Amino acid sequence: MKIALAQLNYHIGNFESNTKKIIDHIHKAKAEGAELVVFAELAICGYPPRDFLEFEEFIELCEAAAQEVALHTQGIACIFGLPVKNELPAGKDLYNAAYFIEDGSVKAVVKKALLPNYDVFDEYRYFEPAMNFECIEFKGKKIALTICEDLWNINNNPLYIHNPMDELIKQEPDLMINIAASPFSYLHDDERVEILSKNASQYHLPLLYVNQVGAQTEIIFDGGSMAFNKDGILIDEMAYFKEDFKIYTFEQNELKGLQPITHQVIPDIAQIHDALILGIQDYFRKSGFQKAVLGLSGGIDSAIVCALACRALGPENVMAVLMPSKYSSDHSIKDALDLVENIGCKHEIIRIGEAADAFDNMLAPVFEGLAANLTEENIQARCRGILLMAMSNKFGYILLNTSNKSECAVGYGTLYGDMCGAIGVIGDVYKTQIFQLARFINKDAAVIPENTIVKPPSAELRPDQKDSDSLPDYDTLDQVLMHYIEQKKSSRAIIAMGFEETLVKRVIKLVNNAEFKRYQTPPILRVSPKAFGMGRRMPIVGKYLA
Template structure:
């Protein structure tokens, strides 16, 4: 029997909650591709965007879903449509997939394996149904799966034994450093072990702190036949099968380093957050240091130089080289820069509060007032021109509390929130391999907040090469003080750093969101109580 099958895979960047808008996009794609596609596939919860979070509990949200589902079902007159959406039945909600064809519902599958770890809260919303779904279509037996199902060996074994000869899985799998390799290895393993073609469709785009990298992939012939879609870009591709053989030529994405992937992820996240939230552009304080330098570069790469504004706000402790660096950076990027000296603003603050706080100079009070003067300026311009304030604290600083509440933490989006200081330098060097945008003397300078005379970060912190290793082990791998000391870290440094991390949870909770890059960010991934009697004591 000669069996041919054409499948169009829509790797889309959709907007959470825009049910009608997402539906319109889906319908346009169906209209364009139904002339030569047997099946058109859309990603997990593509109707609503992923993750819809508590929107899913709203009755008007449910109503809109049902209205648009009917429209999409009617559009399946000439081609089959596989669509991810929530489904409401009695008092339960399901993470569902519908297979529509000839204006009829052929099959509806409910996600079996509901992730409830890290950034995932699917048990809060959905009910699991442990039942396989195999659709007979064009002489093929198609096994349908949703995201986490493909990670469950028991489910894969079950659906293969039930007679599936091709797996189609729709996904909303967030980006993390090195995750793409792990994901692909899993798919190759299934394809090789069961000699079964796999179509893995992942969504692309950013939603709040989550990033979806796309990288959809089609595998056949024990993984020898490969067709891969772009990373961090929308793409619609059509693949052709004949008797379970993939007809398309092998197309593998060029291997990219985790540094390059991370940079692309940050750019896409920044672009989506600014545009999906309808900001006119971005504004930030450009200090002449490495963090603000990398942040402004990512912002320009994301939304263009015309929409990014930099403000340099020197104080009496600001070195001339910092002002020069900021000017050079702005010129290289082609962005507008304004210089506003904060000496007079600061002095007025001091004058007003001196009767209450008599001894102010060279204390944390003075340092924080500087940061808060700058925040007032940025927020005023933001309010006037509807530009998003980008904060510039990296993960290392946030971890130990080296940032000022209502000062440099004041803003709407922190691009570097999950980026360690050592990774900041690597990303800056990577960006300069594309074009020299970040001056070398910024990269080579010793880090300093310049809030006090001759101040350096390493006056009070260990070298970042040491600090970031401790932070990674404690935050991402959950090691205790005792375990860190056994790894060879200095006892006094471990005590100091862990105490700083634990004591600054209240500050991090008030900081703006930023893109998740590592396996555990300071966001949904790490939900620590602010008020806590737990201490990491030496055993």
């Protein structure tokens, strides 16, 4: 039996595009001799559809799309994910399900049992967990078909109280298939290989795994669909960060003709690089825009975003705006212009002095006798925000936000100023990773100017300002932040690890005090296991421990 896996980039709610992709790949699979073609979890509607699932019309359109796909399955079978109605009088309205379709009709509906409801996941908001498990049968073979998380209790994950495969294995299946929408983080891929391998070996069955690829606003799917033999050995791995399609031969209860391979270990920074480019591309493609604008300061953050945007959209679609003030150093303008020259994007220079002065004048009667402070620094950042949004409004550019994760964490940014933008490109990348990313971008040719990388980071909002005036060095800061944000450790535990008490308490207080700002930031491309945004839901007026 020949089984095709189609690793595709879906678009949430775009039935026309998703259905066409699925149908095209059914025809391709058939043309290449496959008897079964497998698509990802919720392939019909994209993942995560969020509250689209609460609109009855949306569910009807999912079913209509599935029926349209079914029309193209003469002489071939297919499997894809979609939400289906719960017809029982109790429980949530929907199941996260998969259709097994053969020769035009739905032969089986498989439902997901383990519903992730942590971090970015909200599946209990919409779905009832499955309680019954049955293998599907195809051409005399039994297939244990599961949906994503249903294989993730293999290590007795404390989140869940049962394990669907323990039920399915009683029916003596010949093959396991798992369809997934498993979001990327730079730590996730190794764990995924381990979990899937362990399933194959524990149940002593070959396993085919199909993931989604592509970005849906902040959530990025990296693909990396895989095949394992019954000893849990990886025997094939599909592309990362792009669509892919493979046909496997399943004979005598084995996936034939494949040798053991080693999981391709991609360095974290390379993964982050590819993920961010895909994230930018899909944000623009799926929202129907082509052109980006960003403020280019001469510093490393905006330089990286500019370079990534040029790789994602083409330099001809990127407008870099230099907005120097009286506090901008000469080298900043030169560094920014060097970058523009290196990558060939468009640029404008607009000095902000006139607007900043106007605000100073207008506020003079109200601020009389008060010294300049953070207020005036924020005014500068907000003047830049206005200029960038004006460019966006006038020319249809989408504004890219250039704040990094260390800044977002400690609130080192101006709301409605440098925190403006439609999408935060590097808001989940710590400053120490930013430097690595710059080196990675420069690996084949100098793109980010050397001076941009080596000079001390500065917001240049007052004379001779340096980040290090008000923040600890980034190596230390980022370690403390990771312990607090990713690991959810207490200040006490972090101090016990050897970090200086005053510093730890100050950093955590900064993080907590910035919740109100982060509430209003753009969505941030998620590349870590714990990004700011929908995966981290903190109170605003709550009293924090530090």
